[in-house]
Amino acid sequence: MKAKALVLEKQRELSLRDIDLPDQLGPDDVRIRIHTVGICGSDVHYYTHGRIGPFVVREPMVLGHEASGVITEVGSHVSHLKVGERVCMEPGIPDPTSRAAKLGVYNVDPGVRFWATPPVHGCLTPEVIHPAAFTFALPDSVSFAEGAMIEPFAxxxxxxxxxxxxxxxxxxxxxxxxxxxxxxxxxxxxxxxxxxxxxxxxxxxxxxxxxxxxxxxxxxxxxxxxxxxxxxxxxxxxxxxxxxxxxxxxxxxxxxxxxxxxxxxxxxxxxxxxxxxxxxxxxxxxxxxxVFRYANVYDRAIDLIAAGKVDLKPLISETFDFDESITAFERAASARPHDVKLQITLDA
The missing domain is CATH 3.40.50.720 (NAD(P)-binding Rossmann-like Domain)
Incomplete structure (x- = not known):
């Protein structure tokens, strides 16, 4: 499937263009129309340096891993989520048969496939397919913008x-x-x-x-x-x-x-x-x-936001349209001291 996406072509070179992305919905997956994506420091680091430690951008890669959206299709085995439901997504996908996953520490599974970590594409594109097990429903009281903040809060x-x-x-x-x-x-x-x-x-x-x-x-x-x-x-x-x-x-x-x-x-x-x-x-x-990322905390993070125990809204500094994605990344790379979190909306 060809889809428009924010693509890191190489260090310091971004483009907003069509790129081939996976389109096969598995029985345990959901299809999600992306609404809001936050810009993370790691996204910016890949943009400015082309690598983080051993993870090197060797070919074009879609950026973004802090996201919320709406389910548009569910796999045949999925029963706890439904079409039209607002969700956020945990971006790391472990091997469920790995020793780390069986121990409950799937975040340190060496085989984790994490959005926008080479060579895995991220979610700054209008639609993604993601495992239902790592997709979480958002209560009505939690906005799309807050949903996209669950990943860093985790x-x-x-x-x-x-x-x-x-x-x-x-x-x-x-x-x-x-x-x-x-x-x-x-x-x-x-x-x-x-x-x-x-x-x-x-x-x-x-x-x-x-x-x-x-x-x-x-x-x-x-x-x-x-x-x-x-x-x-x-x-x-x-x-x-x-x-x-x-x-x-x-x-x-x-x-x-x-x-x-x-x-x-x-x-x-x-x-x-x-x-x-x-x-x-x-x-x-x-x-x-x-600490390396997170494991088994997404549901509790969402509950804290929904209960009003944590307010992340003051940390959202500015929101950009999808067509302004490159401008948003240039702003993030400039590291303005009053900016905390910049976000991009794809389905405003």
């Missing part, structure tokens, strides 16, 4: 699940980018009494500070350690520290700001080698968790 949910938080925990999030804010909101929904969010960019911190329970910390004016000492007491620290910046320079602060026997959750992915003081972590008996 990363925050995964981080909080891995943290094994307790009600009333004081948390720190390093990095006030889109994922850092998602982690902070998930931590509040998970029972945190307060979340300190650190960054260097005042515009990002101002957005974080709009939420009750989030305390922004501008580390260009005050050290994170000083802010944590003021909140938690000297020589103690936060119950959980989430590293969401990807900066290799924050790890000393991460260690220093975690209380003895507290938890560190590594969410951001550094692009440079990191120096990590293992002895200091051992001396505090810190528990260190890592």
């Amino acid at each position: 990363i925050g949910m995964q981080a909080v699940v891995k943290a094994r938080m307790q009600p009333g925990d004081v948390c720190v999030v390093t990095g006030a980018g889109p994922i850092g804010l998602m982690v902070a909101l998930a931590a509040l929904a998970g029972g945190a009494s307060e979340v300190l969010v650190s960054d260097l960019v005042e515009e990002k911190l101002a957005i974080a500070g709009r939420y009750a329970g989030i305390t922004p910390v501008n580390v260009s004016r005050e050290s994170l350690r000083a802010a944590v000492d003021r909140r938690c007491g000297e020589d103690w620290g936060a119950d959980v520290v989430f590293e969401a910046s990807g900066s290799p320079r924050v790890y000393d602060d991460v260690l220093a700001c975690t209380r003895p026997a507290g938890a560190i959750v590594l969410v951001g992915m550094p692009v440079e080698p990191v120096t990590f003081d293992i002895v200091s972590a051992q001396a505090k008996e810190l528990r260190i968790e890592t």
